[in-house]
Amino acid sequence: MVPLNAVPLSPFPLDQWYVAGLSWELKDKPLARTLLNREVVLFRTGSGEVAALEDRCCHKSLPLSCGTVERAGVRCGYHGLLYAPGGACIEVPGQDRIPSKARVKAYTLVEKDSILWIWMPREEGAVPTHEAPDYWVHGDSRYQFKGDVYHYDAPYQLIHDNLLDLSHLGYVHLRTIGGNAAVHMNAELKVEGSGDKVRVLRYMPNSAPPPTYLAAWPFKGNIDRWQEVEFNVSHLLIWTGGADVSTEDLSDPQRGGFHMRGFHAITPETETTAHYMWTMASNHHPDRPDVLEAVYEQTALTFHEDKEVIEAQYENMKRFPGAPQIDIHVDVGPNRARRIVERLVKQQVQEGA
Template identity: 60%
Template sequence: MSVVTVDPMKSSTTSPIPLSTFPLDQWYVVAFSWELKEKPLARTLLGHSVVLFRPTEGKVAALEDRCCQCQCIEIPGQTKIPGKARVAAFTVRERDQIVWIWFAREPDVEPTAEPPVYDVHSSGLYLFEGDTCHYDAPYQLIHDNLLDLSHLGYVHLHTIGGDAKTHMHAKMTVESEGDTVRVVRHMLDSTPPPTYVAAYPFTCRVDRWQEVEFHVNHLRIWTGALDAGTEPLDAKDRGGFHMRGFHGVTPETESSSHYFWTIATNPKSNPEAVKQKVVEQTRLTFDEDKVVIEAQYRNMCRFPNREMIDIHVDVGANRARRILDRLRSPGNYLHNAWRKRSSTAIQYRNNRKRLS
């Protein structure tokens, strides 16, 4: 897989708009619904200390993790309370058991859209479970790992991988549009990996698919298999064994990340037992990824000036990195500001026409 060292981005003394370390004006995953119970939950996200909690009405709220009150209401020994004795509040949304937080480039900028829908959690077609994981590595390395599933053949021999030659020679297509990248890999007439065999009654060899969809704030991975030669792999309603993964990758700092994952599956029999088997093996898979990615980053820090060399499986990851670089750039900020000013000017002109 290809890796690129990301240095802290500093603003020039002549530039009024600094290059952002992370893409802003974006929703990011901050928690799962089941994590927020009686006690507040503290996390650092994009360098910001945030505390989450559920008020009595049940909706999730988020504040800067600096004080016990959103606005100070009492100071012992004095009656006057300074107007600045308050902490910042963040915009949060909860849908499909995922809690999202909005990070804007400028203060008090409202979200331009609602957070993504992920109806795999709510459709009733799948059983799912998930967890969170902390990485001592930059978030881009997690993206790289998820967009290059050829590593399954080498890293995950006892779960969803093995058969490295088949993985490296899979038929692969890569498409990109706007801020998304889609990688599709097909492995026909292949040996089913251990997790698949344990979860589904395949007769012998299988046709496997891997579909990865990159978004700036999360990835969706749909993998699975059919008995070889029984159905086309591009059918939307294909049968067989399915694993649908949600991967919320949120930077903590420039060199650490939060990884929010769920795995959904469609057991043919013994649904709870099969679901637990899939979840356990998925957890083991991600533990293996964490070891590799953190070791990779430590090695990058030891050799910070070494040039990285791409191979054919790095196409999707490289496109995702270009999207992130574009969204972090001052040019993207200026373009969006220009569009906003243009829209305001058009609206003003139309209003003048209606009044005249």
């Protein structure tokens, strides 16, 4: 039986924490964002509390994102109704009485490690069943990080595919993190996982360091290079790096060398568009203490290259609707991730949520 307060059937996995944004996006104005087909306004009150509400005033339906942020909440820009972070209207200018139905839908929004996590429930008003994820990298003094938010005119799972298959680096990212294409395509590959997670491990021993690595770290020659990708339904963690040949054990989680730790949150906007919230953290060599901006700029360039490829890919998929695609060896990780999403959505449909 479908609960009376169930949300409409969703093509996306629900009862999940998704990334709504990055902490520094919330300044002195409300932020409008469509997340999983839901119109949401994000804001930080004058007292520092973060909140997420349905982006609609219950009076005349003006988007609350057209309003202003105050110490107690967000004020509608049409007739001045003031909403608290919990969604209740707490002031109607010109009258003392506040109608009992004067409220809008509120979402649970949590700020952790400079990331804004929003709980997308299967039943309206349901509380989270578990805590929002931690991301220790942002608080680790060994790393400096910086990031950005991109909008994609493409379905979110095409971005998953791209991040879980790093063999494309040798073709798409020759100027930055690429390297020899043949080395990438023939890298030692291991795919593992359990539950709703997938891990893709790729190792390229005794390979030439790519331009981004050379700009950030004084390698002596060839390097032993690693790429480790962890897929979660709402985000991926990618740890890449390299060390001088035979100086580090690549199975040691505390290994040295040059490290790049990427946080990649892929949040669907609609079935055909997506938000990509990302940060890149890197360590630095004592002889090169100021590499953050260079690593960030190189990473941003890389992601722009990916964006061009993925959006062109989707445009061509629309030109050839239903055309079959073949699988090759590098598709194991992406295919596993797609099966996880398919299973979760199918389960929701069967349970009527």
